[in-house]
Amino acid sequence: MTAPAPDQAPGAALPGEIEAVERRGDRVFSRVAVGAGTAILVALAAVAVFLVAQSLPAIWAPAGSFRGTDGTFWDYVAPLAFGTVWAAAIALVIAVPLAVGIALFISHYAPRRLAQPLGYIIDLLAAVPSVVYGLWGITVLAPATVPLYEWLAENAGWFPLFAGPASGTGRTVLTVAIVLAVMVLPIITALCREVFVQTPTLHQEAAYALGATWWEMVRMTVFPYARSGIISASMLGLGRALGETMAVAMVLSPSAIISFAVLQSENPSTIAANIALNFPESAGLQVNALIATGLVLFVITLIVNSLARWIVSRHERSLESR
Amino acid sequence: MTQTAPRPATTARASGAPIDATNAYVSGRLPRWAAPGLTAASLGGAITVMALLAAAGAIAEFSLVLAIAIGTISAIVLVTAISLMAEGRRAATNRFMIALVISAFVLALLPLVSVLSTVVLNGSARFDLEFFTWSMRSVIGEGGGALHAIVGTLQITAWATLISVPIGLFAAIYLVEYGRGPLARAITFFVDVMTGIPSIVAGLFAYALFVLIFGEGVRMGFAGSVALSVLMIPVVVRSSEEMLKLVPDELREASYALGVPKWLTIAKVVLPTAAAGIITGITLAIARVIGETAPLLIVAGFTSSMNYNVFSERMQSLPVFVYTQYANPGTDVDFYLERAWTGALTLIIIVMALNLIARLITRLFQPRVGR
Numbered sequence: 001m002t003a004p005a006p007d008q009a010p011g012a013a014l015p016g017e018i019e020a021v022e023r024r025g026d027r028v029f030s031r032v033a034v035g036a037g038t039a040i041l042v043a044l045a046a047v048a049v050f051l052v053a054q055s056l057p058a059i060w061a062p063a064g065s066f067r068g069t070d071g072t073f074w075d076y077v078a079p080l081a082f083g084t085v086w087a088a089a090i091a092l093v094i095a096v097p098l099a100v101g102i103a104l105f106i107s108h109y110a111p112r113r114l115a116q117p118l119g120y121i122i123d124l125l126a127a128v129p130s131v132v133y134g135l136w137g138i139t140v141l142a143p144a145t146v147p148l149y150e151w152l153a154e155n156a157g158w159f160p161l162f163a164g165p166a167s168g169t170g171r172t173v174l175t176v177a178i179v180l181a182v183m184v185l186p187i188i189t190a191l192c193r194e195v196f197v198q199t200p201t202l203h204q205e206a207a208y209a210l211g212a213t214w215w216e217m218v219r220m221t222v223f224p225y226a227r228s229g230i231i232s233a234s235m236l237g238l239g240r241a242l243g244e245t246m247a248v249a250m251v252l253s254p255s256a257i258i259s260f261a262v263l264q265s266e267n268p269s270t271i272a273a274n275i276a277l278n279f280p281e282s283a284g285l286q287v288n289a290l291i292a293t294g295l296v297l298f299v300i301t302l303i304v305n306s307l308a309r310w311i312v313s314r315h316e317r318s319l320e321s322r
Numbered sequence: 323m324t325q326t327a328p329r330p331a332t333t334a335r336a337s338g339a340p341i342d343a344t345n346a347y348v349s350g351r352l353p354r355w356a357a358p359g360l361t362a363a364s365l366g367g368a369i370t371v372m373a374l375l376a377a378a379g380a381i382a383e384f385s386l387v388l389a390i391a392i393g394t395i396s397a398i399v400l401v402t403a404i405s406l407m408a409e410g411r412r413a414a415t416n417r418f419m420i421a422l423v424i425s426a427f428v429l430a431l432l433p434l435v436s437v438l439s440t441v442v443l444n445g446s447a448r449f450d451l452e453f454f455t456w457s458m459r460s461v462i463g464e465g466g467g468a469l470h471a472i473v474g475t476l477q478i479t480a481w482a483t484l485i486s487v488p489i490g491l492f493a494a495i496y497l498v499e500y501g502r503g504p505l506a507r508a509i510t511f512f513v514d515v516m517t518g519i520p521s522i523v524a525g526l527f528a529y530a531l532f533v534l535i536f537g538e539g540v541r542m543g544f545a546g547s548v549a550l551s552v553l554m555i556p557v558v559v560r561s562s563e564e565m566l567k568l569v570p571d572e573l574r575e576a577s578y579a580l581g582v583p584k585w586l587t588i589a590k591v592v593l594p595t596a597a598a599g600i601i602t603g604i605t606l607a608i609a610r611v612i613g614e615t616a617p618l619l620i621v622a623g624f625t626s627s628m629n630y631n632v633f634s635e636r637m638q639s640l641p642v643f644v645y646t647q648y649a650n651p652g653t654d655v656d657f658y659l660e661r662a663w664t665g666a667l668t669l670i671i672i673v674m675a676l677n678l679i680a681r682l683i684t685r686l687f688q689p690r691v692g693r
Binding site: 040218302 | 413430495585
């Protein structure tokens with residue numbers, strides 16, 4: 001007889017087993033825990049619902065009711081979305097090679113004893129609030145870049161990105177991208193370092209045993225192992241750069257245009273900076289329009305972050321199946 | 323005997339025999355001091371040449387950053403070229419990459435040093451008693467302070483902590499101690515999503531929520547707290563979850579074996595064991611949100627007066643104070659900028675102190691597991 005007795009309900013105690021007494025404290029405690037978990041889900045659902053509800057009036061509004069354009073909402077948001085992605089992309093191009101280099105320095109090159117203090121130093125960059133980066137960017141970095149930009153526009157102006165005339169204030173997309181790169185550097189470095197350290201020691205020693213130099217060892221063992229880690233770290237950094245507000249709002253001199261030139265004084269603004277600059281003086285439909293652009297930003301970062309998580313989970317699965 | 327026997331590679335070269343520079347067994351090796359020595363020489367050379375040129379009036383002004391940049395690039399080129407000639411292609415590539423990796427690290431230090439030194443230099447001018455005891459009410463030009471902003475930051479952050487810690491901690495307890503099945507998976511997934519919410523979107527959410535209750539144009543400190551807790555909850559959940567997972571199962575089982583109910587086991591055994599780590603995580607979460615500007619600019623607004631009530635009217639906070647001092651200066655721009663820098667200095671000191679406290683807590687109260 002393998003079939004269970006028909007009168008035994010599933011989950012009931014088997015003969016010989018003692019059912020645990022459920023105490024009131026247990027019930028209260030577990031309900032509070034479930035409640036806290038559910039509250040997070042409810043909060044996130046609320047974020048989505050409220051943002052959509054406040055956005056709809058702007059999305060449905062007739063053409064011509066937005067600042068700086070006589071088109072519809074989508075014409076209003078297009079240059080902003082472009083500027084957001086463009087500035088973040090340049091920032092990433094600057095930050096990722098640097099971050100990989102720093103992570104390699106800390107994990108595989110610096111003396112073992114120095115690794116942790118050096119890591120702390122890079123983490124200090126993350127401790128500086130974004131408004132301070134904005135203040136620094138506008139008062140120190142932007143003026144310092146002006147000669148470089150003039151030189152670039154003169155000598156590399158044939159390259160479309162560096163087309164002149166160079167901005168006289170340095171408040172360009174490139175300066176913003178540099179500030180953003182500094183801001184996302186610590187997170188990308190920290191994540192890369194974590195993966196680099198996990199490279200199997202045996203692989204590295206095998207590479208050395210075959211006569212590889214330090215760089216050949218890194219290229220043959222560390223990079224293949226850490227490739228997906230680097231990609232996902234970069235994506236998470238991209239997510240941060242996309243949503244960064246104050247540094248962009250303070251440094252950039254914005255216009256409602258789509259332009260790839262990074263040195264000129266007319267630059268596409270970003271969604272986040274546009275909200276911060278215009279929200280305090282907006283009312284009515286303008287507020288709805290700004291919230292709707294915020295929703296667009298939310299969707300963009302959501303896609304980028306999900307992509308990063310997906311890459312990580314795929315990598316973890318491929319490691320498990322090995 | 324001053325001349326010692328030459329090394330094999332040198333012999334081969336001296337006799338004029340062609341050497342295969344790519345073969346590691348035949349090619350020579352640079353002495354250990356070659357790379358650091360060349361780097362120091364080219365850095366020193368670049369700085370000296372630049373200083374001489376500046377003194378002679380050939381270039382407008384002496385720029386240390388530019389000199390170091392030129393020196394570094396020439397050092398990389400020199401080391402690689404000499405290594406290529408003496409040691410072969412593989413060793414040269416190796417030296418080139420090592421040089422790049424070190425320069426990447428040094429390059430990252432530049433903005434850090436620049437930011438910190440500018441903030442300290444410009445911020446110390448107004449880092450005085452008046453700054454911490456005055457608000458900006460009726461202050462035009464000189465004087466004034468950020469007391470209203472500091473009070474606002476403390477209150478808004480305290481309320482945000484009060485909202486986030488219970489929710490975050492209990493959600494973590496649920497995930498580690500109770501969570502099975504779809505609800506736990508959903509919470510894990512959405513906490514990940516929440517980590518990626520841009521701070522300005524959190525501000526917009528708080529605005530959209532409070533508009534429903536209080537009507538158009540609402541500004542209050544508590545709305546800022548709600549926005550900050552949206553950013554803070556995922557950090558608290560993540561760090562607490564990690565810490566609770568570190569508590570060994572033996573402790574729980576020993577407690578159950580003594581007949582202690584599950585909730586008391588969690589409250590009296592699991593939580594105290596993980597307490598240091600959890601408090602560290604919470605401190606770091608506070609440090610992360612206390613510098614947030616964008617959401618507070620949107621929902622808490624800005625003001626120049628004291629406001630002790632988070633539930634009504636606009637409330638200034640330190641990051642927004644820095645921003646408004648910079649963005650809306652009066653006729654004497656310098657006074658406003660000075661206050662902005664001092665605000666920035668105060669903010670950095672607070673954030674660094676929180677980070678330091680977090681590290682100290684970890685170091686002093688680490689759970690002694692596995693004795």
